[in-house]
Amino acid sequence: MSTETETGTETRTGSRTRTGAGTGDDLRTPPPRSATDPRPDPILALLARVTPFLLWQSARRKRREPRPVDRSLRLVVTEVRQEAEDVVSLRFTAADGSPLPGWHPGSHLDLDLPSGRRRQYSLCGDPADRTTYRIAVRRLAHGDGGSREIHETLTPGTELRAHGPRNAFAYAPGGACLFIAGGIGITPILPMVRAAAAAGADWRLVYTGRSRATLPFLDEIDAIGAMAGASGRVTVRTDDTDGIPTPEQLLSGAGRGTSVYFCGPPPLITAVRDAFPTTGAGGLHFERFAAAPVVDGTPFELQLGPDGPVLPVPADRSALSVLAEQRPETGYSCRQGFCGTCRLPVLAGEVAHAGSPTARRTDTNMLICVSRAASEGGRITLDV
Ligand code: FES
Known part of the structure; x- marks a missing residue:
């Protein structure tokens, strides 16, 4: 386009x-x-x-020359609602009452939290509703504090800056689809399911989690499943009654040519990706809601400024996770190399760039969530 x-x-x-x-x-x-x-x-x-x-x-x-596009929005929280154990949904409208930018299933918003943290959340409301955005957030007791901040400090009337919406997990209508959602991974999947059902597509949904009490939006999913023509299309399976699902069980509805859309925890994504080639399905589209584990990494060093301290980055960690430990104010959002929030200027050292060139902007920048030194033991000096 x-x-x-x-x-x-x-x-x-x-x-x-x-x-x-x-x-x-x-x-x-x-x-x-x-x-x-x-x-x-x-x-x-x-x-x-x-x-x-x-x-x-x-x-x-x-x-x-790329023209910078200002996609920032002032939003105000209009509703905070308990959706499941440790999960709240939040609704936002534009602070000035103007219509909100349109979006498609799979889109997310970057929210600037009052603490200065920037975090991403999938939009899970109705794309046709230009007055309201809805997100849902699971509280992570051992997370980095973003979800706790949302649960503990955001109330109706709170104003926030947001950026987007942007879509890195686009749903292409048409053809047979298998949607798989693990827990809070239902947030990008729910609007896709609604769109598929409204289009009369051939779709299935497998929604899985620890127990029904932990699964948000079950009422809405039941309502979609009860629609004419949707009978038998929704499977809710929980660990407490059905056991932990195998990738083969999750993919059992993926017939030849089917497109699979999956959002869930990283270990499950890895398992499904490994099992996917045996299905004969047409394509696997997935979104993580946490950083991907570092595999095949090699250790290197990160120097903070020309005369600053040198931090060792082990083979199984990202530069971002090492830097954020030292400097908790380090900005990041997607941790997958496409938003550009963690972009930092490089003063010296050879970088093996990863992630989106658009998010990096120039080769003198580094996306520290996914990029590493080009050689084992190499040193990257950042302008921080
Ligand atoms: S955090 Fe998004 S590109 Fe690094």
Whole structure:
């Protein structure tokens, strides 16, 4: 879609260039050297030849520069509701009452919490409702404090800055779909299920967790399951009554060509990914709600400023987790290399870049949640 936009821009810029070419026609006929020598002045002739090219190049460069888009919003909490054990949902409206930006199933918001933490939450309300956003948050007793802050400090009337919505887990309607949600992983999946049901698609949902008491939005899922044509499409299985599911059990509804959408805890995602190739299903789309474990990492060093301390980063940890331990105010959000919140300038050292180039912006930056030193034992000096 962005390519189409760029093409449109090119067409418009091309028109400007052609308009400029009219001026260039005059330049292409440089004045004679003197009244007695009718030959064109060589310097002016050269200028006349290269000027249109330089103008075209400069316009092209301007076109390609990414334009920063301000996607920040002022939101106000309108409702906090207990949805399940340790899970609350929050509804927000725009602080100035204006319509909220549209979104599609799978989108998330970045919320700036009062403490300065930035955290991401999937939108789990109705995309057609431009007056309200809804998210749901499970309180993690041993988390990094973001979920506790939401549970303990956000009340109706609290104002927050948010960014987005953005979508890194897009649902493509059409074709057979198997949705798998583990616990709070239901948040991005719920709007997808609603969209599939509304479109009359061939879909199944497996919703799993420790017990029914821990699963949010069961009432809404039951209502979708009770819709005409949805009979037998929803399976809720809990560890306390059905046992911990195997990846094969979760994927049992993934027939040939089926698209699988999955959100859940990292170990379950890893297990499902490993089992997926045996299913013959068409594609696996997943979103984690925690950082992916570091696999195949090698140790390296992180220096905080040219004269600052040097921190060892072990093979199984990210630079972000090591730095955040020393400096808890370190900013991060997705921990998967696509939001850019953890981006830091690099002063020295060779980086093996990972994550989205758009989030990194330039090669002199590093996404510390996913990038490492290019060589084992190498040292990266950050401008912090
Ligand atoms: S935290 Fe999002 S890119 Fe690193």
